[in-house]
Amino acid sequence: MIAGLAFLPALGEAIYFRDKISWRSPIPPSEMVTVDQARAWRESAIWIDARPDEEFARDHVPGAISLNEDHWNTLLPQFLATWSPEKKVIVYCSSLSCNASREVARRLRKEAQLQNVFVLEGGWEEWLKKRK
Amino acid sequence: MKTHRFIVALTLSMLLSAIARADLKWDQTTIEVRTGPNDQMAVAHFKYQNPGTTPVRFKEVKPACGCTTVQTQQDEVPPGEKGEIIARLNIGDRTGVQEKTISVATEDPLPATTVLTIKAVIPVPLEVEPTFLFWQNGEAPKPKTITVKTTKDWKFPIRALKVSSSSWDFQSKVEKTGDGQFKVQVQPSGTGRAMAATLTITPEDSTKTFEAMLRVIAPMGNPLENASSAQSEELLKNPFDGKDLPVPPPE
Numbered sequence: 001m002i003a004g005l006a007f008l009p010a011l012g013e014a015i016y017f018r019d020k021i022s023w024r025s026p027i028p029p030s031e032m033v034t035v036d037q038a039r040a041w042r043e044s045a046i047w048i049d050a051r052p053d054e055e056f057a058r059d060h061v062p063g064a065i066s067l068n069e070d071h072w073n074t075l076l077p078q079f080l081a082t083w084s085p086e087k088k089v090i091v092y093c094s095s096l097s098c099n100a101s102r103e104v105a106r107r108l109r110k111e112a113q114l115q116n117v118f119v120l121e122g123g124w125e126e127w128l129k130k131r132k
Numbered sequence: 133m134k135t136h137r138f139i140v141a142l143t144l145s146m147l148l149s150a151i152a153r154a155d156l157k158w159d160q161t162t163i164e165v166r167t168g169p170n171d172q173m174a175v176a177h178f179k180y181q182n183p184g185t186t187p188v189r190f191k192e193v194k195p196a197c198g199c200t201t202v203q204t205q206q207d208e209v210p211p212g213e214k215g216e217i218i219a220r221l222n223i224g225d226r227t228g229v230q231e232k233t234i235s236v237a238t239e240d241p242l243p244a245t246t247v248l249t250i251k252a253v254i255p256v257p258l259e260v261e262p263t264f265l266f267w268q269n270g271e272a273p274k275p276k277t278i279t280v281k282t283t284k285d286w287k288f289p290i291r292a293l294k295v296s297s298s299s300w301d302f303q304s305k306v307e308k309t310g311d312g313q314f315k316v317q318v319q320p321s322g323t324g325r326a327m328a329a330t331l332t333i334t335p336e337d338s339t340k341t342f343e344a345m346l347r348v349i350a351p352m353g354n355p356l357e358n359a360s361s362a363q364s365e366e367l368l369k370n371p372f373d374g375k376d377l378p379v380p381p382p383e
Binding site: 051052054055068069070071072073076077080081084085093094095097098099100103110111112113114 | 196197198199222224225226230231232233235260261262263264266268328330343345347349
């Protein structure tokens with residue numbers, strides 16, 4: 001019983017803080033897509049890489065377009081030139097803990113008022129795992 | 133009796149180890165940074181102290197985003213010593229409130245990881261919505277509207293907006309709708325072919341410019357539709373970039 005009491009404060013913190021970590025803030029399921037789902041969309045999908053330029057240059061999903069917030073104003077026109085309304089836009093960044101893809105997706109929905117914009121669950125790390 | 137003593141001893145040792153464990157004490161784990169209009173970085177200093185009796189070693193200090201860099205002063209923090217981790221967020225073209233996290237793992241089981249958050253508040257002087265207007269091939273070329281509003285980050289009243297398009301294919305008209313509020317109506321000359329332009333919006337008496345993209349989307353098979361991003365850029369290139377638009381010839 002005493003041992004159990006000793007764990008109560010830790011249990012309380014785990015419950016109280018479970019949603020307080022910003023990179024774990026929930027995204028609506030309708031805005032998330034898995035690698036398998038995204039792949040099934042084939043040519044009707046446009047892939048957007050929200051990572052910094054150096055990471056994109058090192059490697060990226062084949063055919064992906066770089067669009068990050070470091071150079072939003074110069075990269076956005078290039079993306080918009082290839083977008084069309086019937087396309088599904090998939091945005092990814094490095095991993096589950098990265099929120100750059102969420103920010104890019106949010107700006108595309110709010111500022112450019114695009115529909116069918118999704119965030120890739122697990123990001124680049126997940127895509128690499130599934131690539132093998 | 134022996135079992136009872138064993139349980140008490142085990143519990144006491146767990147409690148004592150919890151008290152004596154090495155653990156960093158942070159002044160703040162979330163720091164808000166308000167940036168100025170010309171700042172390129174948001175910088176936060178996360179200060180810590182080791183109040184324990186054993187050294188604490190940093191196992192990993194990892195930002196969640198490539199846009200944030202971190203600098204640690206030491207790999208190991210002796211008992212009683214203080215230090216700080218400096219986080220720098222590259223502002224780039226970011227706007228509004230940006231929250232970026234850094235995971236700090238120490239060689240200490242309870243807690244193993246602390247999450248630091250840098251919350252940058254980047255001023256947004258003008259809200260332009262939307263920043264992209266498009267018409268589909270064959271759609272009626274009716275005017276569409278962009279709303280422009282000043283925010284509290286814009287320090288003086290705007291009486292007028294100057295709006296110019298990089299292409300004669302799109303015409304624009306500005307209407308003031310309230311204090312610091314405007315409607316910009318944009319209309320393409322037609323929707324039978326692919327067209328693209330940049331609309332530049334400049335508040336009166338200011339050198340700051342804001343842009344919106346305009347497009348008539350090509351039918352499938354059109355060069356603009358299927359172009360690579362480099363080719364699209366060429367197709368979108370404004371021949372009058374930085375110069376006054378020519379006066380159209382008389383009809």
